[in-house]
Amino acid sequence: MNWLKTDMLYGLIVFLLFLLLGEFIAQLLSLPVPASVLGMLMLFITLVIRGGITSELKASSNGILPYLPLFIVPASVGIVNFMGLLEQEGLALLSAIVISLLVGIPVCGLLAQSLIKRQTNKRAK
Amino acid sequence: MELQWQAALSSVWQSPYLGLVLTLMSFQLGLWLYRKSAQQPFLHPVMVSVVTVCIVVLFTNLSFERYIESAHILSQFLGPVIVALAIPLYENLKALKQYWLPFVVSNVVGGAITILIAIGMLSVMGGSDVSMNSMWTKSITTAFALQIAPEINGLAALAAAIIMVTGILGAIMAPPLFRLFNITAAPAQGCALGVCAHAVGTSKALELGSEQGAFAALSMSFMGVLCAFTLPFLV
Structure with missing residues (x-):
């Protein structure tokens, strides 16, 4: 057991510092944007400027990201407080979702595909 | 010595770790079922x-308040995990080089259409304000x-419930x-899955191929950032 093998810690500190930076920017500019999203953007911009990811950071993100789905469970369980609402509007919500997908998926896919084809045709000429 | 069964069981049930353990175990069960079911x-x-x-x-006397107090740590x-998403985002960026225009256009237009149709449908069917906002x-x-x-x-x-079902x-x-609409280009499949079905769509996209997976992950992050910056001003 090697207690000096704590690769995760370095990344966690970086992520938390960027989270705080996001908090700072959101308040500074009174942006109604979540601090975490701003923090992600700041880290992303930092990576683009630096032009690379350190192996420690890569290791930390590989270590923590697979758990993302687990972290959304507790808040999702909050739906138990709104069973009445689901009973009343569940069907409306479900049909809205299904129809929006039936239109959204083909539109999004066909749009991207036609733009890609046009681009490759242009290049071929 | 008399064994205190009742007291022992009740102290487990009252433990501040109960909600956390319940979450971890049910998630582990979910992982197992997901793998078993291909x-x-x-x-x-x-x-x-x-x-x-x-x-x-x-169905038990474990209240939501007591559950969330225990599981809140998750x-x-x-x-920090959302911040960490910057790393796969940066790594997938290479895939964008050639197709950034189709990517941005299909995300913005496709995303707007799928959201507006859902909102429109819901308002026609008399959805409450809180449902519409969600x-x-x-x-x-x-x-x-x-x-x-x-x-x-x-x-x-x-x-969260709407997103899960979506x-x-x-x-x-x-x-x-x-298949029906003959959408075969890998980036197009990835964009459609990422825009319309976010994280679950991204795992599906990864099954279709790595290029689909990269575009789906990019679309998922792009939509998230786009919505984070626009929705508070639109809704």
Whole structure:
């Protein structure tokens, strides 16, 4: 057991510092944007400027990201407080979702595909 | 010596770790079912875990308040993990070089259309304000939506439920829709899955191929950032 093998810690500190930076920017500019999203953007911009990811950071993100789905469970369980609402509007919500997908998926896919084809045709000429 | 069965059992049931253990175990069960079922979208670990915990909370005397007090520590990790998403985002960026224009256009237009249709349908069917506000977040991944929904007077938990169902149905419906409409280009499939079915769609996209996976992951993040910056001003 090697207690000096704590690769995760370095990344966690970086992520938390960027989270705080996001908090700072959101308040500074009174942006109604979540601090975490701003923090992600700041880290992303930092990576683009630096032009690379350190192996420690890569290791930390590989270590923590697979758990993302687990972290959304507790808040999702909050739906138990709104069973009445689901009973009343569940069907409306479900049909809205299904129809929006039936239109959204083909539109999004066909749009991207036609733009890609046009681009490759242009290049071929 | 008399064994204190009653007291022992009740102290386990009253433990401040109960909610946390329940969440971890149900999620582990979900992971196992997901793998055993060759990754059926409706057996997504989040779905299995949330449904299991909801059943326990609804049908036993474990209240939601006591559950969340125990499991809240997991929610606290959402912040740093969202920040960590910058790393796969940066790594997938290479895939964009050639196709950034189709990517941006299909994300913005496709995303707007799928959201507006859902909102329109719901308002026609007489959805309440709180449902409508939660529906606005339908095309972003739950981690983002949990933070965005309160900003636009939606319910985080309802947003999470809408997104879960959207993601699962989207991942199930996408492959037959791709065949029906002859959508074969890998980036196009990835964009459609990422925009319309976010995280569940991205795992489906990864099954179709790595290029699909990269575009789906990019679309998922792009939609999340786009919605985070626009929804608070639109809704």
